[in-house]
Amino acid sequence: xxxxxxxxxxxxxxxxxxxxxxxxxxxxxxxxxxxxxxxxxxxxxxxxxxxxxxxxxxxxxxxxxxxxxxxxxxxxxxxxxxxxxxxxxxxxxxxxxxxxxxxxxxxxxxxxxxxxxxxxxxxxxxxxxxxxxxxxxxxxxxxxxxxxxxxxxxxxxxxxxxxxxxxxxxxxxxxxxxxxxxxxxxxxxxxxxxxxxxxxxxxxxxxxxxxxxxxxxxxxxxxxxxxxx
Ligand SMILES: Cc1cc2nc3c(=O)[nH]c(=O)nc-3n(C[C@H](O)[C@H](O)[C@H](O)COP(=O)(O)O)c2cc1C
Numbered sequence: 001x002x003x004x005x006x007x008x009x010x011x012x013x014x015x016x017x018x019x020x021x022x023x024x025x026x027x028x029x030x031x032x033x034x035x036x037x038x039x040x041x042x043x044x045x046x047x048x049x050x051x052x053x054x055x056x057x058x059x060x061x062x063x064x065x066x067x068x069x070x071x072x073x074x075x076x077x078x079x080x081x082x083x084x085x086x087x088x089x090x091x092x093x094x095x096x097x098x099x100x101x102x103x104x105x106x107x108x109x110x111x112x113x114x115x116x117x118x119x120x121x122x123x124x125x126x127x128x129x130x131x132x133x134x135x136x137x138x139x140x141x142x143x144x145x146x147x148x149x150x151x152x153x154x155x156x157x158x159x160x161x162x163x164x165x166x167x168x169x170x171x172x173x174x175x176x177x178x179x180x181x182x183x184x185x186x187x188x189x190x191x192x193x194x195x196x197x198x199x200x201x202x203x204x205x206x207x208x209x210x211x212x213x214x215x216x217x218x219x220x221x222x223x224x225x226x227x228x229x
Pocket of ligand 1 (some may be wrong): 018019021022070127172173174175176177198207214215229
């Protein structure tokens with residue numbers, strides 16, 4: 001299915017046309033659009049109204065310098081001390097297979113086979129460039145946040161992703177940025193008691209890019225939803 005770049009006018013449409021976009025157009029997002037999105041996202045609910053997120057929104061020169069450094073750090077194999085591991089280890093079924101299939105489907109689209117380790121590393125480094133998006137977002141929060149507050153941050157992220165579709169924009173949520181706490185601290189104002197929770201690329205999705213044809217599978221309704229009468 002080709003990437004839908006129209007502006008969504010319903011929540012259903014925003015959800016159905018949102019995918020993780022990993023290639024963006026070289027087209028800036030107006031400041032008013034960004035302000036409107038983040039202003040509306042303030043309505044995100046959170047347990048106890050803690051609003052445990054803090055968003056750092058980068059564009060222009062800051063974004064350029066930040067991504068150059070993060071990409072170099074990735075390609076140089078520098079370990080910056082990840083905030084949290086991305087997944088439980090070992091991961092169980094069926095989640096393990098779902099994760100594996102996502103990766104294989106993506107590399108098949110990109111035509112980078114498993115034995116092309118350098119090709120896969122170079123592709124991974126695109127994460128560190130916010131996939132060339134004109135806006136890079138880092139979300140930080142207090143180091144002592146508990147699981148319920150991490151749920152709140154997830155809801156905030158979804159607010160931003162759906163609001164982006166209303167503006168004709170696309171996003172890539174990125175746990176990736178938990179690997180780059182040093183780069184984040186160098187460029188952004190993050191107090192010592194906070195750390196990186198997640199990041200997000202934001203911009204106009206490139207409908208010509210093959211990688212944006214990736215429609216990740218979903219479990220069937222009755223696999224994960226149980227109705228009780
Ligand atoms: C919290 C979160 C973190 C993610 N981190 C990354 C990431 O670091 N890099 C990436 O390419 N995709 C990342 N993704 C995208 C997921 O792979 C994607 O959401 C999932 O495969 C479903 O595909 P879809 O978003 O295209 O529907 C992340 C998604 C979420 C929700």
